[in-house]
Amino acid sequence: MRVLLVEDDEQLSTRLSERLRSAGFAVDLARSRADGEAWPDMDKIAVIILDLGLPDGSGMDLLTHWRRRKVACPILILTARGSWQDKVAGLNAGADDFVVKPVRFEELLARLHALMRREGGARENWIEDAGIRIDPIARVAECEGQPLSLSKQEFRLLSLFVRRAGQVLSQADIGEHLYDLASHYDLNAVEVLVSRLRRKIGRTRIHTVRGLGYRFGA
Known part of the structure; x- marks a missing residue:
């Protein structure tokens, strides 16, 4: 964030x-x-x-x-x-x-x-969608009840996807949320990060929308 x-x-x-x-x-x-x-x-x-x-x-x-x-x-x-x-x-x-x-x-x-x-507006820290639960305060995540081992950037990306479930996010949208304005990154870095996260949570949860970006959800 x-x-x-x-x-x-x-x-x-x-x-x-x-x-x-x-x-x-x-x-x-x-x-x-x-x-x-x-x-x-x-x-x-x-x-x-x-x-x-x-x-x-x-x-x-x-x-x-x-x-x-x-x-x-x-x-x-x-x-x-x-x-x-x-x-x-x-x-x-x-x-x-x-x-x-x-x-x-x-x-x-x-x-x-x-x-x-x-x-x-939530009383509890946990946010949940598509079998994924995250606690953005404790920075822990679960997939179908099993703990996930994520890097800081992977956790940031997963948090963004879960909060924006069902929305199409372009690579530029993702980069703007993950990196501060002074950071230098390219869109390939976003693609690699998405690929790594897919391997950990299941490829079917992150959908590629051709020419537009990615959408998280069932």
Whole structure:
């Protein structure tokens, strides 16, 4: 899943990006309010982490801009501003959570997972389709009740397929979800990844739609 991190502190953004990637996220980084306002493909972003102190303006104004533009994904404010007035203003402007720096990464990760569970409207972590069950929080998967041994990218791909079961996903669609914008990949890498996943979950679950892409499901 893709997370957009809006943070101008280079050291903090680098450390946090690395930790998020190690936790299974694809991370896009914006360093200013202008970058955030102009960011492409906001519909591909699963969650946003937003700093309020940006070099070219207020993160609060950026938050308001996104909500006015109907950006619906969860937004978590991560800031050094810890007054109750800032918290109230952020939540009233449309933030889903407000975390004060410094914070342990484990707590931040738990809050991100909670936001995504809330966004999905599910009380349980498990998501299921076509005999496949995945827990996106614990990052475990089962096929017909048997545990699957998957790489990080294979698990990301399977999660995408299960969440979008029945939809046709092009190789470009898959690449946009699996890799952050700064990553370099080719469509052959997506094809190889799909092939590897097919061998593990059964070839009949991932259908090739000629000229269009892939569709997951019975």
